[in-house]
Amino acid sequence: MSKHNVIDAALGVHADALKLRARRAELLGANIANADTPGFQARDMDFAAALRAAQDGGELRRSHQLHLAVGNADAGNPEYRIPQQPSADGNTVDPQLEKSAFAENSVAYQIELEFLGSRFRGLLSAIRGE
Numbered sequence: 001m002s003k004h005n006v007i008d009a010a011l012g013v014h015a016d017a018l019k020l021r022a023r024r025a026e027l028l029g030a031n032i033a034n035a036d037t038p039g040f041q042a043r044d045m046d047f048a049a050a051l052r053a054a055q056d057g058g059e060l061r062r063s064h065q066l067h068l069a070v071g072n073a074d075a076g077n078p079e080y081r082i083p084q085q086p087s088a089d090g091n092t093v094d095p096q097l098e099k100s101a102f103a104e105n106s107v108a109y110q111i112e113l114e115f116l117g118s119r120f121r122g123l124l125s126a127i128r129g130e
Contacts (some may be wrong), residue, residue, distance in 0.1 A: 004097070008072050011116065011119055012119070013055060014057065014100070014112050014116045014119065015050065015116065016051060016054040016055060017051055017108075018064050018109065018112045018113065018116060019054075019064045020045070020047060020051055020054065021047075021105055021108055021109040022109065022113055024044070024045055024091060025102065025105055025106065025109065026097050026107050027043050027044055027045060027078050028044065028098055028102040028105060029102065030043070031081075031098045032042065032095065032098045032099060032102060034091075034093060035093045035098070036091070037091060038089035038090060038091055039089065039090040039091060040090075040091045040092070040093060041076035041080050041081075041091075041092050042080070042082050042083070042091075042092045042093045042098065043079060043080055043081060043092070044078060044079065045077065045078050045079065046079070047105075050077075057121045060074070066091040080092070084097075110115065121127045
């Protein structure tokens, strides 16, 4: 088992989740920033599906340890949000929905950081022999 695989196993799903939460925060922040931009199309990602794809390695999997690892290009790809009430200028941003989703994602991001911090503290204790 390579060093990279050992670290991935020790950190579990939290490292991938943190990356995807950061990507989602960027998308939601862009939506909020463009709430008044005519024609702007709000985008978001299906976090659960992106996390599954990141954990599975996507469609392409390594069948032998000497094969090159292929990152999942589709994990976290944004999709356009379908507006509940379209605006006359073509903008699909619902500011209340975006702010709510941003707040929820921020809390989940903080939780992932705390889980990772706990994992690192546990690994450090193990290394020190405590």
